[in-house]
Amino acid sequence: MRERKISESTIHRLSHYYRALNTLEKEHFETISSKELAKREKLTPAQVRKDLSFFGSFGTRGLGYPVKELKGRIAKILGIDRTWNVALIGVGNIGSALVSYKEFQRQGFNIKVLFDSDQRKIGSNHKGITVLDTDHLEEELQKNKIELVVLAVPASAAQNIVDHVVHCGIKAILNFAPIKLKVPDDVEIRTENMAMELEYLSFTLVNNKKGERKKT
Amino acid sequence: MRERKISESTIHRLSHYYRALNTLEKEHFETISSKELAKREKLTPAQVRKDLSFFGSFGTRGLGYPVKELKGRIAKILGIDRTWNVALIGVGNIGSALVSYKEFQRQGFNIKVLFDSDQRKIGSNHKGITVLDTDHLEEELQKNKIELVVLAVPASAAQNIVDHVVHCGIKAILNFAPIKLKVPDDVEIRTENMAMELEYLSFTLVNNKKGERKKT
Structure with a gap:
């Protein structure tokens, strides 16, 4: 290459x-x-x-x-010719949906551990995976050899959680919280905001520019 | 402009x-x-x-x-200086999460109607919105003056549903089914695949090219 x-x-x-x-x-x-x-x-x-x-x-x-x-x-x-150990933090609406999201598994992204801070959720089971307490986040990420983290916590909790994730050496984070998070330069963070795709669509409806736009 | x-x-x-x-x-x-x-x-x-x-x-x-x-x-x-009437089709794992996704509402995308084909779900209520039968899809889309459709149905059902959506004049569709759907040229369809963002991250982990890549 x-x-x-x-x-x-x-x-x-x-x-x-x-x-x-x-x-x-x-x-x-x-x-x-x-x-x-x-x-x-x-x-x-x-x-x-x-x-x-x-x-x-x-x-x-x-x-x-x-x-x-x-x-x-x-x-x-x-990097999808191999499997990756993924942790999902936050099993609310979006998080729960992602546990069942078959595309992750299909592409080799195996959700190995789940975390939440809600006492009612800790210990519960999603698709055979037990929800762990975010209080033990760093030790569990290391114990489970996690390489990628998916963050589906509320915006207000996200920066604190991401700081812990970064602290134990995770270099790749997919964030679903609608907030811009600060990470060191050597960490790659992607923020998935589903409303942005709707904004792309409303742009096309308002501007009626279909077919005229340049595909990049 | x-x-x-x-x-x-x-x-x-x-x-x-x-x-x-x-x-x-x-x-x-x-x-x-x-x-x-x-x-x-x-x-x-x-x-x-x-x-x-x-x-x-x-x-x-x-x-x-x-x-x-x-x-x-x-x-x-x-086009987010106004509100849009949105229909969400498919209230499974992803669909249910999207009903509660606050960013849609915040940016002016109001989910007005929900659809499902599962008899156990039809008539149930999500965040104050009743789930309608996909058998009445076309008439309800028109009655509710829907402008944008979010599709969260299984891949196997998606093309059939999207054909009906297109048939009643909808020009903008956000698709969560992991499948490429066929629509006429004057319809804009965006497919949201959450695994692709993880692939972006695994690319950066494998190639360790952070900071070197060109941001587009």
Whole structure:
């Protein structure tokens, strides 16, 4: 793999390509052209070729990319050719839904431990996983060799919790609290705000710019 | 406002700016420089200036952008200076969580009707809203003047449901089913896949490229 910068948008497109290739594999396709993949993803063939050139020289002119091999390479670069130990903190409305969210498991993200600070929830069982007390957060994260943390606590509690998470060496956090959290530079935090996708949609309704926008 | 193309990434950054400006307003800031806004959002000042130039000439050199006015302008362009009638289809794990998701309401997305096809759920009440039968989907969407649809049904049911949604003229759909749905060109559909954000994080863990990547 060549060392070069890869943008946030490219990483997201790789996730999309991975899913498309997975479907193609199930449909028994052996190869796919950049043109066909672009059509499925509503991108330009040039964009697809540029993204996939990240993997160095790949694909054969006229034949296209080998589906299975390309899927494997993307899985490796995204780190989903292996499994990850995930902790979910906060089993309220969103948290409970995420415990049952099959896409996590399917992509290798195994929720191993659950935490909550509510005494009524501690000790209860969600999908076979017992809810632990956030008071024991740091020791349990270490004991369970957690690598990724999903945060689904109220906004008011999030910064305090994230400080503890960072303190025990976690470098990757997915945050569902609608608040910007402070983490050191060497920690990657992503905030998932479902309202933002609705704002994207209301933008398109108000501006009626569909088809005119540039896909990035 | 000038007529020009606006990318998907720009729209998302506008959502982020809106939230930053909202916080700044609460902190009683009257103006903000592109440099300061960039710092808060971990972007370059040039990027911020480029994004905001979408609104034409704005801000005063040395003084920066007027917080309240800029927030208002962004709200208008995103279509969140008004409220929207939203229908939520599928009150399973994710759907139930979304009914209580405060960010929707806060940004003007009012869930007015709920649907499910499960007879045990139809007629039940979530946060004061009665679950209706998907058999009456089209008539109820029209009766309730629904403008946006949130889809939280199983992947196997999603295409059939979305066909009905499109049939009664809905132009904007937020899909939580982990499947690519087919809609006509004049309909905007966004698929929210929470695993993709975890893939972004596993990418950063595997490649250890933090700080080196280009923010788009």
